[in-house]
Amino acid sequence: MRTKRNQRSERPDLNAGSMADIAFLLLIFFLVTTTMDTEVGILRLLPPMEKAPQPTEANGRDVYEVNINDANELSVEGIPMDIQDLRSGVKEFMTNPENSLVLPERRSVNRAICEQGIALARSRMLHASDEVSKQVHQKELSTWEHKLAVTELIGDFQELPPNAVIALRTGSRTSYAMYMNVQNELEAAVEDLREALCKEKFHREFKELNEKSSDDRPLIKAIRAVHPQRISEAEPLEVQSIR
């Protein structure tokens, strides 16, 4: 027994020092060949092909026309504009602080109006003669209910008309970098408005609201209802003229 023990202690330990080096090599290999970069960008929802909103001349005050021509020059409502002024321009369009007649008319929404709307839609639904009109009134009812929920969260607010839209058009030779700059400014303008509203009403930052948490989701929805992001990049002019 004793001899055995002696033998064991005499045998040298296997040197595991190089094991770490081997693992390091593997680690460095993986660090080099893989990527950890996350996919970032500006997320957009395109309008479906068949029912794209067509901004017409009739609702001119509700459409904010942003054009970029082939020489990468920006013009808004037909007037040349510097890209630095675009953000404040969009904000003015969306809020219309001076009740200008050339900008969309903001209608105030409060609890009483919502309840009136709900009652009206309900009675219309009851008297609806066919399925189609019933569905229309059903839709009307749900929008009023949504608005009521918003007023409960943030109080009375000014609503942007449902057909108010920012129409972005580009020439076929406009550079993509310029287009992205403009997209970014449009996004930033809406984001600024939402951020300001969120700070005022909830004393929190809009960016920090979590869409996955059930407490925050109604807040996000309410803020989005007041300042909707309506950017129509529908129907480029060339495509329209082809059809």
Added chain:
Amino acid sequence: MSIFKRGSTKSTPPISTASLPDIIFMLLFFFMVTTVMRETELLVKITLPEASEIIRLEDKALVDYIYIGPPVDPDRGTEPLTQLNGQFARLNEINQWMDWNEARRDQKEVPFITRSRKVDKDTRMKMVIDVKQELRRSNALKINYSAEQDR
């Protein structure tokens, strides 16, 4: 003095490095799990435009990429081309590519697929618009304009 020193070293054995490989292996596994291999080799040169209002896409597994930019290979000219997966594609092949991407996924995931367009910043809008119209025609409406953070 020397006797004293010897005695003290004997009483504290050297720190065992046997656990070092385990630690490194742990790091290794962490990197293997969190990173992804570069799946496609780029055939087009892309310098992404910069933007400040960018959002991180949550689930990379649900993102398909469309690359648009001038080809790396000078024999193919300098006009921007579209790359889907590992090869160049014509405009009318986008539809087919989307069907293929939908078929390889779970049906429940299909409505959540985002098409991310990685477009070189010097590309002309005609190309971008054409691809966009093609996406709309095939009812792929959730898109992302890939950009790099700035400011």
